[in-house]
Amino acid sequence: MNLFLLNILLAFGWMLLNGNYGSTDFTIGFVVGFFALLLTEPFRNKPNYGRKFWAALKLLAVFLYKLLTSSLQVVWDVITPTHLSHPAIINVPLEVESDFEIMLLANIVSLTPGSLSLDVSEDRKYLVIHAMFSQDEQSVIDDIKETLERRILEVTRD
Amino acid sequence: MMEWVVASCLIIGVLFSFFSALGILRMPDAYIRMHSSTKAGTIGVGLIMVAVALHFHDTSVISRAIGIIAFILMTAPVAAQLLGKSLLMNNYKMWRGHQQD
Numbered sequence: 001m002n003l004f005l006l007n008i009l010l011a012f013g014w015m016l017l018n019g020n021y022g023s024t025d026f027t028i029g030f031v032v033g034f035f036a037l038l039l040t041e042p043f044r045n046k047p048n049y050g051r052k053f054w055a056a057l058k059l060l061a062v063f064l065y066k067l068l069t070s071s072l073q074v075v076w077d078v079i080t081p082t083h084l085s086h087p088a089i090i091n092v093p094l095e096v097e098s099d100f101e102i103m104l105l106a107n108i109v110s111l112t113p114g115s116l117s118l119d120v121s122e123d124r125k126y127l128v129i130h131a132m133f134s135q136d137e138q139s140v141i142d143d144i145k146e147t148l149e150r151r152i153l154e155v156t157r158d
Numbered sequence: 159m160m161e162w163v164v165a166s167c168l169i170i171g172v173l174f175s176f177f178s179a180l181g182i183l184r185m186p187d188a189y190i191r192m193h194s195s196t197k198a199g200t201i202g203v204g205l206i207m208v209a210v211a212l213h214f215h216d217t218s219v220i221s222r223a224i225g226i227i228a229f230i231l232m233t234a235p236v237a238a239q240l241l242g243k244s245l246l247m248n249n250y251k252m253w254r255g256h257q258q259d
Binding site: 021022023067068070071074075077078079083085087089106107110111114116117118119128130132 | 174177178180181184185186187189190192193194196197198200201217220231232234235236238239242243245246252
């Protein structure tokens with residue numbers, strides 16, 4: 001996270017040195033800064049910035065894809081005359097621990113297919129979700145844990 | 159070429175917003191109505207903002223569009239979560255399906 005801020009700082013430095021303040025200059029500066037940080041990886045304690053950056057990009061791509069498919073699913077249920085939904089309220093056991101990770105997971109769950117996060121249990125062990133299409137509860141739980149939680153952990157953990 | 163991209167983003171975004179509003183009227187219970195308003199509403203506003211950014215192609219407009227998208231992505235799930243939590247605490251009955259403790 002600190003390295004990401006440093007990367008943005010490097011991009012601003014690039015803009016200052018060039019005297020141009022457009023979005024293309026920012027992008028170029030960001031890419032140059034990214035490779036500069038990659039070059040200094042061997043000197044850091046935990047050389048994982050490249051891998052984490054890649055994991056964050058993958059998380060973003062999966063998130064956008066899921067947001068699109070979930071919207072299409074909901075729209076389809078809205079415009080067809082029959083109600084297809086089969087709702088259930090499910091407790092998903094959590095592996096993530098910190099506030100930031102739980103916040104990220106709850107927000108992403110809310111915006112992905114057929115699930116809406118309702119609550120986190122007092123002891124932070126369970127996320128209570130409302131699933132819209134749940135024929136089988138275990139498969140809903142597995143889907144969230146496999147695709148979303150694992151990817152979040154890849155980004156936030158070392 | 160760019161005009162076509164902008165126009166299609168706008169039209170799809172408006173359609174998503176329209177269907178999310180329709181979903182609030184049509185869906186059978188409050189939980190599912192929230193699905194409609196959160197997901198379809200978010201992508202509707204997001205696409206409209208992408209169209210605005212592409213059309214004006216100006217740093218100040220683009221940065222504002224990115225800001226709007228970021229805040230929608232952050233706040234829509236929070237609002238839905240608070241509504242859902244209050245429904246859950248008041249033992250709101252779902253129209254079908256079942257509930258774990």
